[in-house]
Amino acid sequence: MYSAQEIQQFLSEKSAQLxxxxxxxxxxxxxxxxxxxxxxxxxxxxxxxxxxxxxxxFGSSALVAVIHGKKKSDKWIGLRADMDALPLLEQxxxxxxxxxxxxxxxxxxxxxMTVALGACRFLASHRDFEGSVAVIFxxxxxxxxxxxxxxxNGLFEKFxxxxxxxxxxxxxxxxxxxxxxxxxIMAAADIFTIDVTGRGGHGAKPQVAVDSVLxxxxxxxxxxxxxxxxxxPLQGAVVSFGAILAGDENGSSVLPQTAKLIGTxxxxxxxxxxxxxxxLGEIAExxxxxxxxxxxxxxxxxxxxxxxxxxxxxxxxxxxxNWLGEEGLKPAPQQMTAxxxxxxTQVCPGCLFRLGIxxxxxxxxxxxxxxxFNDEATLYGSTLMVLIALNRLKAVNA
Numbered sequence: 001m002y003s004a005q006e007i008q009q010f011l012s013e014k015s016a017q018l019x020x021x022x023x024x025x026x027x028x029x030x031x032x033x034x035x036x037x038x039x040x041x042x043x044x045x046x047x048x049x050x051x052x053x054x055x056x057x058f059g060s061s062a063l064v065a066v067i068h069g070k071k072k073s074d075k076w077i078g079l080r081a082d083m084d085a086l087p088l089l090e091q092x093x094x095x096x097x098x099x100x101x102x103x104x105x106x107x108x109x110x111x112x113m114t115v116a117l118g119a120c121r122f123l124a125s126h127r128d129f130e131g132s133v134a135v136i137f138x139x140x141x142x143x144x145x146x147x148x149x150x151x152x153n154g155l156f157e158k159f160x161x162x163x164x165x166x167x168x169x170x171x172x173x174x175x176x177x178x179x180x181x182x183x184x185i186m187a188a189a190d191i192f193t194i195d196v197t198g199r200g201g202h203g204a205k206p207q208v209a210v211d212s213v214l215x216x217x218x219x220x221x222x223x224x225x226x227x228x229x230x231x232x233p234l235q236g237a238v239v240s241f242g243a244i245l246a247g248d249e250n251g252s253s254v255l256p257q258t259a260k261l262i263g264t265x266x267x268x269x270x271x272x273x274x275x276x277x278x279x280l281g282e283i284a285e286x287x288x289x290x291x292x293x294x295x296x297x298x299x300x301x302x303x304x305x306x307x308x309x310x311x312x313x314x315x316x317x318x319x320x321x322n323w324l325g326e327e328g329l330k331p332a333p334q335q336m337t338a339x340x341x342x343x344x345t346q347v348c349p350g351c352l353f354r355l356g357i358x359x360x361x362x363x364x365x366x367x368x369x370x371x372x373f374n375d376e377a378t379l380y381g382s383t384l385m386v387l388i389a390l391n392r393l394k395a396v397n398a
Contacts, residue, residue: 001390002126004323007383010126011118018121018382019375021045022114023096026373029085029103029110033060033140033149038083038113042137045117049124051135058153060146063137066159067123073131075162075396077389078348080341081116082109082141082166091369107366108169108357111373111381113137115167115355118382123389131393134159140340145303147340156348162396163312164350165388166341167381171365173356175376178320178384179332180353182313186306187236187266188273189338190299194219194284198293200257212259213246215293219261219284220244226279231267237276238266238336266336268305277301306342308332308351315395316353319387330356337366355381 011018021041030038039061046054046065053066061083090097090104098104105111120135136155140146155161173179196216201209220241231237246259265280267273281297288295320329332354341352357374364371 001129001394002386004383004387007122007386008379010122011379011382014118014121015379018114018118018378021117022110022373022375022378025110025113026094026105027096027099029098029100029105031085031087031103031142033144033146035061035083035139039063042083042113042117046120049121051120051124055158058150058155060149061139062146062150064159065120065135066132067120067135068132069129070127071130073393073397074160076132076134076160077392077396078134078136078159078161078164078350079116079119079385079389080136080138080164080166080344081112082146083113083137083139084109084142084144084146086142086367088367088369092372094372104369105373106368106371107142108371108373109141111169111357111378112167114378115381115385118378119385119389122382122386129390129393131397133389133393134161145340145343147343151343151347161348163392164344164348165312165316165385166352167355167385168339168352169357169373169377170354171358171362173330173354174358175356175374176324176380177328177330177356178324178353178380179330179356180313180317180320180351181332182308182310182351184268184305185308185332185334185352186339186342187268187336188301188305189303190265190273190277190301192263192265192280192297192299194261194295194297196259196261196288196293196295198257201255203253203255206255209255210292211255212257212293213255215288215291215295216244216246216259216261218291219287219295222283222287223280226276226283230275230279231272235272236268236334236336237272239276239280240264266338268334273301303338303340304342304346306339306352307345309345309349312349313351315392316351316388319391320384323387353384
């Protein structure tokens with residue numbers, strides 16, 4: 001098996017080319033499920049590395065690169081990288097800043113793709129291992145559920161992937177640090193709308209109307225009791241309202257007949273998710289009824305909570321400890337943000353590790369317009385991806 005030092009040395013020699021790839025991807029971001037330019041660029045790179053197979057489709061611009069070792073195996077390891085950008089105006093000041101208006105890689109997916117390309121480049125040129133690796137380039141992570149689409153379109157039926165792994169850059173960790181822990185690490189992301197129907201009227205005669213704005217406001221306030229009074233204090237949940245839509249800005253004396261509330265709920269454990277959804281609907285209907293109005297809650301479960309499976313997370317933790325020592329190994333605290341990699345770990349054991357990118361020049365948080373991935377982190381991400389693939393292939397095919 002190749003050592004971490006051998007892998008790092010090879011990738012260090014390719015750093016200029018990998019950085020150039022990252023800068024190109026950063027400069028030409030695309031959003032959603034159809035990423036024609038991004039997909040074409042990735043495919044060209046993969047073919048230049050000499051990967052064995054490139055599979056397309058899965059209902060989107062997804063690509064799967066297959067790399068076989070000297071001997072094929074019945075159980076493969078999967079490595080996943082997300083590809084899509086955000087609908088955001090970049091203000092990073094980078095020379096390679098986005099040329100696509102209101103499109104920006106402000107979540108680091110350009111770095112994730114480059115990390116995966118680095119792993120592909122090493123594995124394709126170092127075949128002295130037993131087994132096969134499927135490197136998955138997945139679009140549509142930012143709200144489009146691209147991972148679910150790939151699962152539904154037969155990803156795990158087409159490839160005998162026994163375990164799957166992914167990374168996400170982490171601005172709170174320094175370059176050279178890896179965050180990994182078992183258990184739930186990212187929340188389920190749900191959205192809801194609540195439609196309130198009252199009776200419109202004159203603002204000077206509220207007694208003959210049913211004020212939908214008042215009712216909506218009371219629902220917002222009452223819903224805050226869900227987390228504080230209906231969820232175990234040792235468990236986590238969030239109920240947030242992002243918009244209230246009612247009336248007209250020119251209608252100061254008009255009590256609108258309808259109002260709409262829009263928001264999100266976050267949780268980890270399925271029973272908490274069920275409870276939050278139940279109580280939100282009950283509170284909306286109950287508060288509205290008390291005021292003589294009606295309310296209907298429409299609740300949609302977007303992304304499940306991301307579970308790092310214990311066996312796989314502890315295995316990665318040991319790989320990092322042996323490679324970087326205790327100083328390079330950090331906890332991966334739970335976050336209420338969401339990640340559609342959870343759709344893959346629902347059907348296949350695996351985990352996501354956090355890749356440190358912080359240094360004095362890289363302090364912006366994810367989804368900020370100033371954000372830029374740190375090229376120095378690519379070496380660590382690609383090296384760990386290779387180490388995971390080689391070590392876990394040996395384990396699952398033992």
